[in-house]
Amino acid sequence: MCSTPEQAQTGTVPRRTRTSPALGLLLASQGAAFATYSICWDDPGFRLLCHIAPINLVAFFDHRSCRWLLPADVFRRSVVMGKEKQYWLMKSEPDVYSIDDLARDKETYWEGVRNYQARNFMRDQMQVGDEVLYYHSNCKTPGVVGTATVCKAAYPDDTSLDPSNKYFDPKSTVEKNRWVRVDLSIKKKFSRVISLTEMKAQSDRFSEFKLLAKGNRLSVLPVSKHNWDAVLALL
Numbered sequence: 173m174c175s176t177p178e179q180a181q182t183g184t185v186p187r188r189t190r191t192s193p194a195l196g197l198l199l200a201s202q203g204a205a206f207a208t209y210s211i212c213w214d215d216p217g218f219r220l221l222c223h224i225a226p227i228n229l230v231a232f233f234d235h236r237s238c239r240w241l242l243p244a245d246v247f248r249r250s251v252v253m254g255k256e257k258q259y260w261l262m263k264s265e266p267d268v269y270s271i272d273d274l275a276r277d278k279e280t281y282w283e284g285v286r287n288y289q290a291r292n293f294m295r296d297q298m299q300v301g302d303e304v305l306y307y308h309s310n311c312k313t314p315g316v317v318g319t320a321t322v323c324k325a326a327y328p329d330d331t332s333l334d335p336s337n338k339y340f341d342p343k344s345t346v347e348k349n350r351w352v353r354v355d356l357s358i359k360k361k362f363s364r365v366i367s368l369t370e371m372k373a374q375s376d377r378f379s380e381f382k383l384l385a386k387g388n389r390l391s392v393l394p395v396s397k398h399n400w401d402a403v404l405a406l407l
Contacts, residue, residue: 202225258302259395260293261316261383262356263309271318271361279357281286283331284339286351290392295326295352297394304356305395305403307383308365316403325354362404366406377402 262271262282274280285291302322308314329351332341344350368383375384381399382388
């Protein structure tokens, strides 16, 4: 979030920009003559979000090296024109971060995902505006406890760079961070838990719902609109 006008800029970047040659090459590689952009302060550096219709790219400025970091695995590449809203289920242990915590904070970042498939869902498919079923896992009554909205698309998860953090990954570097996180905002806290047991007992309501698949342990799952509506109908 930008607190002052000096911390944000908007405008148009020509394909061969002199202010950021690396970014100019990136735009050229996408065949884009122009891109609208916004620069926001995003500790530990400026985050430059370039909208190149119909592709959305993210580049990060590293103050230590004074250059733009453009590793392919950091880019958020998705078709944003004509793409329908997507639906997800994301699991969190309530003693780590519960729906009550999100309702209090209003917004949070979703860090610590260390499964490649879950990471790929977040990095390659999630977009701002997608809706999320918030699921409490590893607790007495696991189940869906509310809904949230993706308010910031994938960006590097810097907990992987901190040796003192439980999510530290010695193979990740600033230049090539293997992990990402997204930001969520609260939409609704449910008045009761829609438990996993309840959903399994009414499995005929759902169609290929990955949550109910035997042996599924992913913390981030895509949800069809049909299954999204079926879950909410249980309230």
